Amino acid sequence: xxxxxxxxxxxxxxxxxxxxxxxxxxxxxxxxxxxxxxxxxxxxxxxxxxxxxxxxxxxxxxxxxxxxxxxxxxxxxxxxxxxxxxxxxxxxxxxxxxxxxxxxxxxxxxxxxxxxxxxxxxxxxxxxxxxxxxxxxxxxxxxxxxxxxxxxxxxxxxxxxxxxxxxxxxxxxxxxxxxxxxxxxxxxxxxxxxxxxxxxxxxxxxxxxxxxxxxxxxxxxxxxxxxxxxxxxxxxxxxxxxxxxxxxxxxxxxxxxxxxxxxxxxxxxxxxxxxxxxxxxxxxxxxxxxxxxxxxxxxxxxxxxxxxxxxxxxxxxxxxxxxxxxxxxxxxxxxxxxxxxxxxxxxxxxxxxxxxxxxxxxxxxxxxxxxxxxxxxxxxxxxxxxxxxxxxxxxxxxxxxxxxxxxxxxxxxxxxxxxxxxxxxxxxxxxxxxxxxxxxxxxxxxxxxxxxxxxxxxxxxxxxxxxxxxxxxxxxx
Numbered sequence: 284x285x286x287x288x289x290x291x292x293x294x295x296x297x298x299x300x301x302x303x304x305x306x307x308x309x310x311x312x313x314x315x316x317x318x319x320x321x322x323x324x325x326x327x328x329x330x331x332x333x334x335x336x337x338x339x340x341x342x343x344x345x346x347x348x349x350x351x352x353x354x355x356x357x358x359x360x361x362x363x364x365x366x367x368x369x370x371x372x373x374x375x376x377x378x379x380x381x382x383x384x385x386x387x388x389x390x391x392x393x394x395x396x397x398x399x400x401x402x403x404x405x406x407x408x409x410x411x412x413x414x415x416x417x418x419x420x421x422x423x424x425x426x427x428x429x430x431x432x433x434x435x436x437x438x439x440x441x442x443x444x445x446x447x448x449x450x451x452x453x454x455x456x457x458x459x460x461x462x463x464x465x466x467x468x469x470x471x472x473x474x475x476x477x478x479x480x481x482x483x484x485x486x487x488x489x490x491x492x493x494x495x496x497x498x499x500x501x502x503x504x505x506x507x508x509x510x511x512x513x514x515x516x517x518x519x520x521x522x523x524x525x526x527x528x529x530x531x532x533x534x535x536x537x538x539x540x541x542x543x544x545x546x547x548x549x550x551x552x553x554x555x556x557x558x559x560x561x562x563x564x565x566x567x568x569x570x571x572x573x574x575x576x577x578x579x580x581x582x583x584x585x586x587x588x589x590x591x592x593x594x595x596x597x598x599x600x601x602x603x604x605x606x607x608x609x610x611x612x613x614x615x616x617x618x619x620x621x622x623x624x625x626x627x628x629x630x631x632x633x634x635x636x637x638x639x640x641x642x643x644x645x646x647x648x649x650x651x652x653x654x655x656x657x658x659x660x661x662x663x664x665x666x667x668x669x670x671x672x673x674x675x676x677x678x679x680x681x682x683x684x685x686x687x688x689x690x691x692x693x694x695x696x697x698x699x700x701x702x703x704x705x706x707x708x709x710x711x712x713x714x715x716x717x718x719x720x721x722x723x724x725x726x727x728x729x730x731x732x733x734x735x736x737x738x739x740x741x742x743x744x745x746x747x748x749x750x751x752x753x754x755x756x757x758x759x760x
Contacts, residue, residue: 312584
């Protein structure tokens with residue numbers, strides 16, 4: 284065998300190993316994301332059987348709850364590239380991983396307190412937004428029960444990030460699916476007064492979701508404390524010990540991630556609001572189309588999380604070829620899946636829509652017709668949404684979060700939202716105009732992230748100097 288053939292064979296083996304590692308890490312993350320989505324769907328299904336008013340109030344409360352939740356989630360996700368870099372630098376590192384987890388839990392407490400204050404005044408905020416007083420009052424009561432699940436949920440995310448960084452995310456999936464079953468049972472019992480519990484209505488759903496979040500955290504805490512692969516890290520040892528430089532580094536990485544995620548979530552909130560200004564049928568059709576998109580998005584979201592780990596490990600090891608293999612593998616998997624999802628939306632729109640609405644009822648004909656058109660736009664939307672999601676995860680592994688945040692601000696709020704409003708209301712394209720704006724905004728972000736990834740070497744993103752990077756943590760050692 285020639286030297287060239289041997290080199291090609293070795294390179295092929297490295298690529299195959301990377302594909303296997305990426306898939307092995309991605310699928311449990313995908314299933315975990317789907318499980319968390321199923322919890323939200325369960326709440327909606329249960330409350331929908333109480334009354335339309337209760338469902339509307341829960342929707343108001345959930346929308347107000349979701350935006351700050353996503354912002355805080357961005358901070359928690361900053362622990363992933365920090366831990367991945369350390370694993371790449373030193374596969375057997377214990378102390379640094381433990382300290383990053385500890386500061387992630389500290390950050391969870393710090394961000395949760397102001398969010399609790401905000402959500403406790405949810406009724407006042409909704410009234411200031413012009414919502415109907417009766418609905419605002421019921422939504423406020425719902426938030427008073429729901430908000431207590433924030434802190435355990437964030438702590439669960441930190442612990443999930445820890446085991447994912449060690450490339451053993453399976454336990455997080457098990458815990459999440461147990462919580463889904465518990466959430467469904469607790470919702471049924473507390474909302475309708477079953478199994479000897481009082482009938483609490485919407486408050487019962489908030490309590491059930493908070494208890495489910497607590498169960499997820501306690502489940503993960505047991506896993507990392509008892510599993511022999513994790514317990515040697517003693518994650519909860521000396522929890523009171525501060526590491527201010529590390530906490531500052533987490534904030535430096537996490538705040539741009541949080542802002543980027545908030546820009547995207549609020550874009551979709553604004554899109555729903557614009558659909559409501561058009562007419563009820565457009566809003567209903569948008570809700571169906573975006574729900575289909577949300578389910579398929581769980582795949583590139585899982586790949587995003589896996590890409591951050593795999594790129595981050597290669598980054599910490601100072602391996603530019605490993606960075607390239609991990610990034611491109613994630614990109615092809617994520618975008619490739621979304622291309623298949625787009626084909627399904629184009630080929631079988633009525634089948635997909637029929638999952639969410641009775642296609643045999645003539646009263647739904649207008650909604651179905653609009654939803655079919657929306658799914659055609661959503662097909663394009665899927666591909667660029669997958670590209671921006673995975674691209675952000677790849678760059679996050681390189682600790683590059685500031686520019687992606689700026690790209691998100693430009694693409695989502697500088698282009699996507701105003702263009703969608705202009706096309707919808709000024710040029711009369713209605714809901715189609717909103718979708719065009721969303722798609723083009725996401726396409727801009729995806730393109731900017733892609734170009735930045737291509738220029739990563741020239742921009743110096745792949746050059747990691749352990750001494751320089753870790754000197755800032757010396758005070759914590």
